Amino acid sequence: MIADAATGVALALRGEGDPYALSGILRQSDALTSAAVRVLGADALAPYAVEHRAAPVGADDEAVVRQALAAYPPGADASQVSVWSYRGLIEASHAFLPAGAQPWPAPPEAEAAWVAGDPWPKLSHRVSQVAALALPGLAPGLAEQLAARTDDLARGFVRAVRRRDWLQAAGLGRWLARLPDAPSTLGLDSGLAFIRQMGGADPRVALHVVAAQRFYGRGW
Numbered sequence: 001m002i003a004d005a006a007t008g009v010a011l012a013l014r015g016e017g018d019p020y021a022l023s024g025i026l027r028q029s030d031a032l033t034s035a036a037v038r039v040l041g042a043d044a045l046a047p048y049a050v051e052h053r054a055a056p057v058g059a060d061d062e063a064v065v066r067q068a069l070a071a072y073p074p075g076a077d078a079s080q081v082s083v084w085s086y087r088g089l090i091e092a093s094h095a096f097l098p099a100g101a102q103p104w105p106a107p108p109e110a111e112a113a114w115v116a117g118d119p120w121p122k123l124s125h126r127v128s129q130v131a132a133l134a135l136p137g138l139a140p141g142l143a144e145q146l147a148a149r150t151d152d153l154a155r156g157f158v159r160a161v162r163r164r165d166w167l168q169a170a171g172l173g174r175w176l177a178r179l180p181d182a183p184s185t186l187g188l189d190s191g192l193a194f195i196r197q198m199g200g201a202d203p204r205v206a207l208h209v210v211a212a213q214r215f216y217g218r219g220w
Contacts, residue, residue, distance in 0.1 A: 001026070001036045005044065006203035012047035012054065013207075013214045020047035023060035028067055037068035041085040041132040042092035043207060049096055049135060050214065062100045065093055069105065081129045083110045084142070088133040095137055115145040123149060124156025128171030131208050134178045136215050147179050154186045161191060166199025170208035177218035192219025 005025050012020035022044055026033045037044045045065070047054045069089065074082045087107040094104050114126065127146065133139040146153065153172055160169035173192045176182045192209050196219065199205040212218045 001030070001032045002039050003203045005036050005040055006207045009040070009043055009046055010203060010207040010210045013050060013210045019055040021055040021058070021061060023058065023064050024055075026064055028060060028064050033064060034068040034071040037064060038072040038085070038089070041130075042088040042135050042138055043132040043211070044089070045092040045096045046132075046135055046211060057097050059100070062097060065089070065097065069093075074108070080111060080114060081126055083108060084130045084133060084139070088130065088135075088138055091133075091138045092135065110142075112142055112145055115142070115149065120149075120152035120155050121159070123152055124160065124172055125168065127153060127156070127175055128160070128168040131171030131174045134175045134211070136178075143178060146175065147181070150176065150179050150181055151183065153179070154183050157186065157188075157191065161195065164198070166195055166202060166205045167208075169195050170199065170205045173219065174208040174212045177212035177216040189219055195219075 008017070008020065008025040011017040018024075022037075026036055026044070048057065069086070072086070074086050087110045090105060090107045094107075097104070115123070118126065130139075130142075133142060153176055157169055157172040157176060160166075160172060170192070173188060173195060176186070176188055177192070182188050192212055195205065196209045200209065209219055213220055
């Protein structure tokens, strides 16, 4: 189900297929829908940031998101990745969906000391896991802090490509596409194109690459 949903998002961002509707690919009545939305995070709503690729938001779309937020809130012992992913889904709801009859909840506080403190391999791993937050306008404070570690993320990107860890490489490449001052020697565009060629059979890899293309013009 996650793979199918990621494929639907990527198709919409590429300008293919029918106009995107979250409730069309993930139905509220399906027991796994909430888990799939939580895994995709803000990416479940990414096509709504490209107005001509999405159908008008309806009550069913809102219900799917609210159901996911209610079903899987991060607990007291949740990882920072889980907290940031949950926060990103709420931020995307504020940004891309109407409030409806009830306002969207406020995003929870998310700690970011790890951005400065993590060694670059661990930082790269975490950042790749929150690649959905690289959507335009989301997590501006996190993006500002990550900009100070662009060189470390570039090292992680190269390492992931060499290890053929396409999902990590795609997530890092997507963040590097958003951040300013990615090293010109990195070859980000050709790197993302290579990742798409080698790992694009994984729908989540394809989604990260097409998001970098659609929103930041990188990786064509």
